[in-house]
Amino acid sequence: MLVHFFVRESPRWLFVRGRKEEAVATLKSITTPSHSSCLTWSFSEVSFQEERWNNGNVFSTIKMLVQKRWAFRRLLPVLVIGFGSGMVYYGMPLGLGNLSFNLYLSVTLNALAEIPSSLITMLLIGKLNRKFSVLAFTTLSGIFSIMCALKGEVWTRLQIGLELLSFFSACTAFDILLIFTIELFPTCVRNSATSLVRQAVVFGGVFGPMLVAAERRDGISSYGVFGLVIGCCGLFAVCLPETRGRALCDTMDEEEHKEKAICNGEGDVLA
Structure with missing residues (x-):
């Protein structure tokens, strides 16, 4: 409302x-x-060529994303990264009960970890390269999560700190990924692309409870799996173009023309 x-x-x-x-x-x-x-x-004084829309088909924008090769090459990596981020974002808090730490305090600390993550993204997004940032934060999240799965008295004491660092990195990567997605796609399909990424995040979260339950039942380390998944999924960021400082396009043809201009070495125009 x-x-x-x-x-x-x-x-x-x-x-x-x-x-x-x-x-x-x-x-x-x-x-x-x-x-x-x-x-x-x-x-x-402004003239524009409106995109051809199939208004009778609610999936017309998704069809456009799949049919255009350059758009699909961008969509697939962000969906994979979203899947990995979602598994960690939703699954990691569910596995806190398996750690050797007070459950109520660990849940509170995880909730508070999202605040500095959002603040850092908001304050530094203008200076951060999207491609490198997503790759860096997903890698850090994966490393810290795998370290949570290590056995030993020393590692047990460090578990909650490593878990918080992993969760913080995953949240930051997720925030930057959404901004990255907005900048990767033109206005005519931007809502659909962002919605698909959001669905990939939720789909990844579906597997979180399964991994946590498997750890309690079979002893499989859920945090080790979380780390491997987000680390591997984050590698797909290398397939995406950098968008920092680039002007946002409105139509598919405009974005395609800009893509060809960049490939031909003509550069880009800042927003």
Whole structure:
């Protein structure tokens, strides 16, 4: 309810869908009066070629993502990374009962770990390379998670600290991944791509309880599996292009043209 009344529709999305008047009205509502009078004239000078949409098919945008080879080459890695991140994000807190530490305190610390993760992402996202950051944080999460599975008196004492570092790294990787996904895809398919990544995260979380139950029943280290999965899934980040500082595109044709220009060494235009 609050979103409906207080959040505006994206002017960029409205403009791409051909709803120019609504886009101008939205921009006028969020700009100062001194600049709002110039918007109508500015948009009247802009011409664009609207994408062909199959409005009768709710899966038209997903079809576009799969049919375009460059889009599919981006979609598949982010889905794999999302799957690994989701398994750790949802599964790791469920396995806290298997650690040699107070359960209530460990749950509280895990919940608090998400706060600095979000703050770091918010404050440093402008300076972080998306590709390297996702790869680095998933690798760190995997290493710390595997270290949680090591046996011995010393490792047992360090378990909660290693688990918190692993969970913090996974949360940070997840936050950056969502921003990365937004920047990888043009406006016309951005919502669908982000939703698919979110579904991959949830799908990965489905296996978390199974691994935790397997550890209690068969002694299989769930944290070792968590570490291997997120570490291996994070390697798919090397298949993605860097998007830091790149201008966001609105249509598939625009993004495809930019991709070809970069491949030809013509560079990119900053937003």
